[in-house]
Amino acid sequence: TIALQHGAHGVGRRRDAAMEKWRAYGLGQFVHWGLYSIPAGEWNGKQYNGAAEWIKSWKEVPATTYDSLMYQFNPTKFNAESWAATAKQMGVKYVTITTKHHDGFCLWPSKYTNFTVANSPYKKDIIGPLVKAYDRRGIDVILYFSIMDWHNPDWRYDIKTREDSVAFDRFKQFTRNQLLELLTLYPAAKGLWFDGTWDKSWVKQAAFADSLEKEMRAMRPGLIIGSRFRADEYGKRHFDSNGNMMGDYEQGWERKIPEKITDVHGNDWDCVMTVPENQWGYSKIWKGHIKTTDELLEMLAKCVSLDGNFVLNFGPKPDGTLRTEELDLAKGIGAWMDTNSEAIYNGEYAGLVKQDWGYYVKKTGTNKIYMLVFNVPVSGALNVVLPSRTAISKVYDLGGPGLSYVPEEIGTSTYFIHLKQQTFKRPFVLVLETADNSKNSGAQYQKAK
Numbered sequence: 001t002i003a004l005q006h007g008a009h010g011v012g013r014r015r016d017a018a019m020e021k022w023r024a025y026g027l028g029q030f031v032h033w034g035l036y037s038i039p040a041g042e043w044n045g046k047q048y049n050g051a052a053e054w055i056k057s058w059k060e061v062p063a064t065t066y067d068s069l070m071y072q073f074n075p076t077k078f079n080a081e082s083w084a085a086t087a088k089q090m091g092v093k094y095v096t097i098t099t100k101h102h103d104g105f106c107l108w109p110s111k112y113t114n115f116t117v118a119n120s121p122y123k124k125d126i127i128g129p130l131v132k133a134y135d136r137r138g139i140d141v142i143l144y145f146s147i148m149d150w151h152n153p154d155w156r157y158d159i160k161t162r163e164d165s166v167a168f169d170r171f172k173q174f175t176r177n178q179l180l181e182l183l184t185l186y187p188a189a190k191g192l193w194f195d196g197t198w199d200k201s202w203v204k205q206a207a208f209a210d211s212l213e214k215e216m217r218a219m220r221p222g223l224i225i226g227s228r229f230r231a232d233e234y235g236k237r238h239f240d241s242n243g244n245m246m247g248d249y250e251q252g253w254e255r256k257i258p259e260k261i262t263d264v265h266g267n268d269w270d271c272v273m274t275v276p277e278n279q280w281g282y283s284k285i286w287k288g289h290i291k292t293t294d295e296l297l298e299m300l301a302k303c304v305s306l307d308g309n310f311v312l313n314f315g316p317k318p319d320g321t322l323r324t325e326e327l328d329l330a331k332g333i334g335a336w337m338d339t340n341s342e343a344i345y346n347g348e349y350a351g352l353v354k355q356d357w358g359y360y361v362k363k364t365g366t367n368k369i370y371m372l373v374f375n376v377p378v379s380g381a382l383n384v385v386l387p388s389r390t391a392i393s394k395v396y397d398l399g400g401p402g403l404s405y406v407p408e409e410i411g412t413s414t415y416f417i418h419l420k421q422q423t424f425k426r427p428f429v430l431v432l433e434t435a436d437n438s439k440n441s442g443a444q445y446q447k448a449k
């Protein structure tokens with residue numbers, strides 16, 4: 001191994017209560033809201049074909065004109081309680097909220113810049129009411145923060161000259177001040193979700209970022225910080241020069257999901273997902289494929305089955321309301337969660353052979369295994385292969401308490417579960433209770449008639 005001062009500081013999973021809670025979340029919500037929500041992907045009647053929250057980077061948009069959007073920020077219909085109520089009904093256990101995106105506009109009244117809500121017509125703090133509304137409903141809050149800040153004149157993409165270095169040192173202090181300010185103002189926040197850390201300027205700050213991370217963790221014991229915050233002294237990000245993960249969970253899964261358990265290297269991770277192909281901030285026109293409730297439920301199931309959390313993004317409108325499509329998805333997901341959330345919360349990789357019908361989730365600390373079924377075979381028979389000397393002792397359907405199944409043993413620890421109906425409106429969950437039958441004392445079951 002390579003001697004590292006600023007590489008990963010822990011190997012393997014954190015076992016403290018805060019991280020065990022994070023690991024158990026299953027389902028989260030992302031919220032991208034800011035000045036970019038006003039143009040919503042359009043400028044001078046032209047469609048920006050990138051992600052709406054990146055519109056300031058479009059050559060059509062003069063930076064000072066973009067920044068004057070601050071004087072239009074006045075979400076008169078913003079109501080933190082209603083966003084949190086929607087999220088509660090959807091069944092999310094945590095929310096990641098943009099405090100400052102790449103454009104540099106702060107949704108909290110930071111005292112380190114004038115480019116904040118305090119100087120908008122709205123005037124009031126947005127982050128405080130959101131933290132309160134979500135937290136009191138038992139939804140943990142993670143604060144999204146972009147290191148890259150297009151508004152701050154001291155930001156640099158790289159450090160080439162003495163002047164760059166002097167300016168970037170000011171920028172580093174500004175960044176530290178804002179982060180400590182956020183942790184001080186919003187002590188209920190459980191973690192920080194960093195973005196905008198790929199440029200050389202920041203990648204060269206291994207020592208500074210490492211000491212800032214240590215300072216934040218000391219200030220807020222249990223604080224959860226992802227792998228994207230800092231690079232090691234060789235510029236390695238997410239995984240240090242020895243291949244150990246930086247931070248507490250892997251943040252690389254943005255709009256993509258791991259295929260198999262070896263893709264996640266035994267680490268915690270979350271997948272952050274957009275409803276359209278690639279829009280995080282509110283965009284007037286959603287082009288291309290818009291994901292359905294069933295698609296999103298399958299992504300959720302896949303993430304939890306592979307030891308991760310699934311975080312669905314919402315891009316609120318400039319007036320502070322949520323768009324209909326997102327409210328409908330929250331309702332659809334929430335309805336499914338009302339029946340099946342026990343297969344999602346406290347779920348982990350079950351260690352069973354993946355089958356075509358869907359995903360296994362093991363309830364942490366129990367022998368309970370959930371079968372989240374998305375693809376019913378024409379045979380109506382769900383194949384289940386358990387580790388040898390393990391038997392199925394009971395199978396029942398979460399959706400229909402009366403519905404239980406008698407598995408047919410077709411080989412050693414190999415079964416068919418014969419479904420009783422052919423068509424299903426929604427994905428459904430069967431609960432497997434397993435028993436050790438090495439001493440052949442396992443529960444017996446009738447051979448299927």
Ligand SMILES: COc1ccc([C@@H]2N[C@@H](C)[C@@H](O)[C@H]2O)cc1
Nearest residue numbers: 032051053054195196254272280
């Ligand atoms: C260089 O490519 C990207 C892509 C997306 C991002 C941001 N991360 C997502 C969570 C959104 O905030 C998006 O703007 C940044 C850089």
